[in-house]
Amino acid sequence: MAESFPFELVSPERLVLSEDVVEVVIPASDGQMTVMKDHAPTMTTVKPGLVLVKRAEGGEDTIFVDGGFADINDNGLSLLAEVAMLANELDSETLAARLKNAQEAVDVAEGDAKDIANLRLSDLEHVKQSLSL
Incomplete structure (x- = not known):
């Protein structure tokens, strides 16, 4: 062990x-x-x-x-x-709000900041898939 x-x-x-x-x-x-x-x-x-x-x-x-x-x-x-x-405390509404904020950050970002914002959005989408929310 x-x-x-x-x-x-x-x-x-x-x-x-x-x-x-x-x-x-x-x-x-x-x-x-x-x-x-x-x-x-x-x-x-x-x-x-x-x-x-x-x-x-x-x-x-x-x-x-x-x-x-x-x-x-x-x-x-x-x-x-x-x-x-x-x-188990994370609900679909809370995660949806985080995803919305991340998408808004992607929409307004430019250059390297856009790449970083896209990575964050992708990471949050992966959490959504993993938890089936």
């Missing part, structure tokens, strides 16, 4: 999760990243997506995040998200 490590996910509104876990998959800016005990120290930005958490005591959580950053160090993993909520 894999060894556990401390994981904390915080948004500006609340502490979403603080537990010992055996594995966390995060939507890092360069692709999905799996973190386990003794992972190399890393800091990365987090894009919109789903965080998959395997708890040390059993069970799994899926958490929607929309931006932020993750810090992996000797003390575990800290994920500071701009927005975070358990996936």
Whole structure:
């Protein structure tokens, strides 16, 4: 069995999760990243997506995040998200509003900003598909 490590996910509104876990998959800016005990120290930005958490005591959580950053160090993993909520708390109306805002950002952006806005829109569309919302 894999060894556990401390994981904390915080948004500006609340502490979403603080537990010992055996594995966390995060939507890092360069692709999905799996973190386990003794992972190399890393800091990365987090894009919109789903965080998959395997708890040390059993069970799994899926958490929607929309931006932020993750810090992996000797003390575990800290994920500071701009927005975070358990996936079962995310409803189709909330996600539709985020998609609408992302599309509006694409419509007004130019140059590199348009590329970044399109990536965010694509990430949110992927969340919608993954959660069947």
